[in-house]
Amino acid sequence: MLFKFVPREDWLPYDRENLWAIRLSADTARIRNVAFLQDGVAMNDIVRFTTDASGVNWAVGRVAASGQCVIRVVPIPDGPLGRSARSVHEAFAEFMLGGESFSESFPMVAFDVPADADFAAIKRHLESGCERGWWDYEVGCGTDAWWNA
Template identity: 60%
Template sequence: MDRAAPSERLPPESGLIKVWFRFIPREGWLPYDTEGLWATRLAGDTARVANVPFLQDGVAEGDVVRFITDDSGLHWACERLEASGNCTIRVLPVPDGPLGRSAHAVHEQLAPFGLGGESFTPELPLIAFTVPADADLRLIKTMLTRGQMDGWWHFEESCVTDAWRNA
């Protein structure tokens, strides 16, 4: 089993745990079948996702998940209990496009919308963005679509809401 990130250990007082998600790898994509996301433990076997996923579909920062803990102490997500209303959008700059392979340039284009995101690696400048539920979804979708049409980037909707779909 390949893991997208090592299971770092944090001091208990940090309040964060790593919750692991299993998925079927996509053909022609990264060879991972798990992704670990930081989460704030709520009660017992529930936690609120605290960062944006790069690989796991159907979950967004702020969602509440239920997990089970295996014999080695790893926490494995079982189900999403509560959606945050946030969306997860992934953007990959076109290498020979106007922004080149620059994750920073993508961030600059989307900064006016106040989107928080993380870059995968300099070699793979995939950016995963959290789009807050109260953001101007119509304008963000227009910008993403225009950027794709103009050859700046490709984007995918990893976890979206009805509000996003209807914007």
Template identity: 60%
Template sequence: MSSPAGPERPPRETDQIKIWFRFAPREGWLPYDTEGLWATRLGPDTARVDNVPFLQDGVAEGETVRFRTDEHGVHWAMGRVVDSGNCTVRVLPVPEGPLGRDARAVHERLAGFGLRGEVFSAEFPLVALTVPGGADLRGVKALLARGRDEGWWHFEVSCVTDAWRAA
């Protein structure tokens, strides 16, 4: 596929950059106001997000964002350019619940839906998951609600699509 700027080329390792997002910290949550996400540079001011966000709302893995580079060489996100069709879900196991603080158990419960993600840390087992647009969204939503209702975890959906809303 070609674009007005010329043919697309496969990403090289040197095309991987860190894009930084700014946000207002939430009370009672992690005390951060920025999050850096790995991305593949697509053009002089655009990149595709390559990992799932733990803190930034409104963005999912696979989305194309526009960025500006400051005088220190830091790439700051300016906004989403192309949606990926993916959603972002964050799941925190309830320490006293049946899963304990086991992030792997969270992954195992959701693995059948093709979700992939990352764990914040062993001390804080927050699991950030990418829900692919083609996943069984109704099934994912039902399992997330069941896990919440049965005391397995707390969860939030931080980036949704119309398909997610309709499921």
């Protein structure tokens, strides 16, 4: 499933992201991985899509939210974790979050945060890591429960 977006200034130069998806109907699919670049979509969300003449499926909007969230964490290169995506994964091990690393040269980790996760504890951990110079982070997809935690 391809998502097209306007690249952000001072960020990665991409204008699309391909996410795994399982077709549910002629024009809907369930997202099956974590988005590194596309905002507003999380694992297990259902999206509507169109198919172009080449057979490529393009997302056109979210139909149903799963309640899951996406946080993206980038270790500070000269911080205690260095340029290690593995160290970021280890730093979040207590929360048992699934996630993927972008690349060795850009060790951003995109975490899938389940709807029943302890959002408040994860947010405290994110902020603590920022304050200690371990990482920067952003929320790629948040729910009302996330923002209100």
